[in-house]
Amino acid sequence: MKDIAYLRPQILQEASDYLLAYPDAKLLAGGTDLILSLERKKVTPTHIVDLSGISHLNQVVFENGILRLGAMVTIQELHEIPIVRDKFPDIAVAAGHLGCWQVRNRATLGGNLANAAPSAEMAPPLIAHNAKVKLVSSQGERMLPLEEFFTGPGRTIMHQGEVLAEIIVPEPREGLEMRYSRHALRRSMDISVVNVVVHLQLKGEIVIDVKIVLGAVAPTPIRSKRAEEILVGKKLDNILISNAAQAASLECQPITDVRATAGYRRKMVQVLMERALYSFFKGGAALES
Amino acid sequence: MKVNIKIMVNGDPYFVQVSPFRTLLDVLREDIGLTGTKKGCGEGECGACTVLMDGKPVNSCLFLAVQAEGKEITTIEGLAAGNLHPVQEAFVAKGAIQCGYCSPGFILTAWALLKTNPHPTEEEITTAISGNICRCTGYQKIVEAILDAAQRLQGGVGNV
Numbered sequence: 001m002k003d004i005a006y007l008r009p010q011i012l013q014e015a016s017d018y019l020l021a022y023p024d025a026k027l028l029a030g031g032t033d034l035i036l037s038l039e040r041k042k043v044t045p046t047h048i049v050d051l052s053g054i055s056h057l058n059q060v061v062f063e064n065g066i067l068r069l070g071a072m073v074t075i076q077e078l079h080e081i082p083i084v085r086d087k088f089p090d091i092a093v094a095a096g097h098l099g100c101w102q103v104r105n106r107a108t109l110g111g112n113l114a115n116a117a118p119s120a121e122m123a124p125p126l127i128a129h130n131a132k133v134k135l136v137s138s139q140g141e142r143m144l145p146l147e148e149f150f151t152g153p154g155r156t157i158m159h160q161g162e163v164l165a166e167i168i169v170p171e172p173r174e175g176l177e178m179r180y181s182r183h184a185l186r187r188s189m190d191i192s193v194v195n196v197v198v199h200l201q202l203k204g205e206i207v208i209d210v211k212i213v214l215g216a217v218a219p220t221p222i223r224s225k226r227a228e229e230i231l232v233g234k235k236l237d238n239i240l241i242s243n244a245a246q247a248a249s250l251e252c253q254p255i256t257d258v259r260a261t262a263g264y265r266r267k268m269v270q271v272l273m274e275r276a277l278y279s280f281f282k283g284g285a286a287l288e289s
Numbered sequence: 290m291k292v293n294i295k296i297m298v299n300g301d302p303y304f305v306q307v308s309p310f311r312t313l314l315d316v317l318r319e320d321i322g323l324t325g326t327k328k329g330c331g332e333g334e335c336g337a338c339t340v341l342m343d344g345k346p347v348n349s350c351l352f353l354a355v356q357a358e359g360k361e362i363t364t365i366e367g368l369a370a371g372n373l374h375p376v377q378e379a380f381v382a383k384g385a386i387q388c389g390y391c392s393p394g395f396i397l398t399a400w401a402l403l404k405t406n407p408h409p410t411e412e413e414i415t416t417a418i419s420g421n422i423c424r425c426t427g428y429q430k431i432v433e434a435i436l437d438a439a440q441r442l443q444g445g446v447g448n449v
Contacts, residue, residue: 003290003308004290004308004309004310005290005309006290006292006309006355008355028353028356031351031352031353031356032333032348032351035310035312035350035351035352035353036332036333036351038310039331039332048309048310048353050355050356052356076345099333099420100336100419100420100421101346101398101401101416101417101419101420102333102336102339102346102347102348102351102398102420103333103348103351103420105342105345105346105347106347106348106351106352187419188416188419188420189334189419189420
């Protein structure tokens with residue numbers, strides 16, 4: 001491996017300056033993706049800019065109904081922190097499915113999002129929660145919805161010199177229920193074949209609010225707006241569930257790869273959607289786990 | 290470019306000069322000479338290189354040595370003071386070791402689990418060790434050993 005310079009800035013603006021000064025620099029967060037890419041020579045940076053010296057990036061703050069997660073918060077912390085488990089259970093559950101304990105202790109939320117894998121475990125629940133991302137550069141900062149952050153596999157909306165600093169998640173409304181489900185070929189240490197997150201609120205039997213986010217079945221995590229339109233304002237029954245699940249399965253754009261074929265992924269979207277929706281359907285007999 | 294770092298390993302300070310892309314695993318084995326930590330896949334899949342960072346299990350192959358500055362690293366050599374550690378004793382007593390290559394990683398993961406969860410269920414154990422692979426297919430005995438270690442750490446069974 002050729003020579004790489006190591007930089008450890010103390011403030012975000014300094015990290016941004018380095019990224020602007022050295023176009024082939026790479027940010028180091030937990031390193032679980034970067035070190036693999038270095039070993040496999042998929043990336044050949046001239047500089048490594050280690051974010052671990054920027055102290056506030058690993059903070060978790062919950063106040064006034066807003067959860068602020070620093071980009072360097074680890075996946076294991078998200079899995080364990082009581083406020084996340086209590087108010088954002090789908091985020092905590094998703095975190096528990098990433099890699100294994102050893103990986104979760106190093107992997108960071110910012111790294112999982114900024115690497116922009118279509119299967120990024122943390123993206124679907126955060127998008128469903130209307131999370132925003134704060135991007136900081138030496139020129140200033142901007143906030144945008146996480147839903148607009150991903151532009152393709154491994155690609156994001158971030159400009160050269162921008163650093164993902166914080167993820168901001170509003171507390172869910174009273175009465176909103178959340179479901180996270182995933183299909184993978186193994187229980188641990190495996191990338192999801194399909195991720196489905198459903199946020200739904202019922203008033204009686206009527207769906208008054210719904211948000212559906214799918215992971216690993218398109219170039220980026222996606223909303224299934226068609227399925228949401230089918231559900232909202234309607235009585236949740238067998239036919240509605242079947243129609244919504246089918247709509248989500250048609251709306252996604254999966255690829256065939258080493259883990260699954262596109263057709264299998266579509267089918268699994270339908271299955272996971274049905275399971276998730278039936279779990280809200282308290283009056284029915286068909287309550288699946 | 291090399292970086293001078295100080296790493297605390299098993300309570301002792303080590304001053305080493307490392308290239309920024311060298312992993313903690315390589316520095317532990319080659320520069321510090323602690324070869325108890327094993328290199329399996331080198332890709333974070335197998336857990337043979339597990340060490341504890343501030344008490345938490347991590348893959349030392351996916352960890353740059355420069356990131357260890359200011360952290361407490363525990364390797365298998367740091368677990369026992371003189372005699373075997375109760376977790377090691379349990380692995381021996383239950384026959385949870387065949388070739389032994391995965392054992393340092395399993396034992397450190399098990400110890401990290403038992404420190405935070407002194408009475409784990411089998412389910413909690415299998416979840417905790419899911420990042421450690423044993424290719425002699427000894428998982429059942431490993432799970433039994435960790436259950437046994439939990440009792441030993443409570444000052445319970447000493448059936449050896």
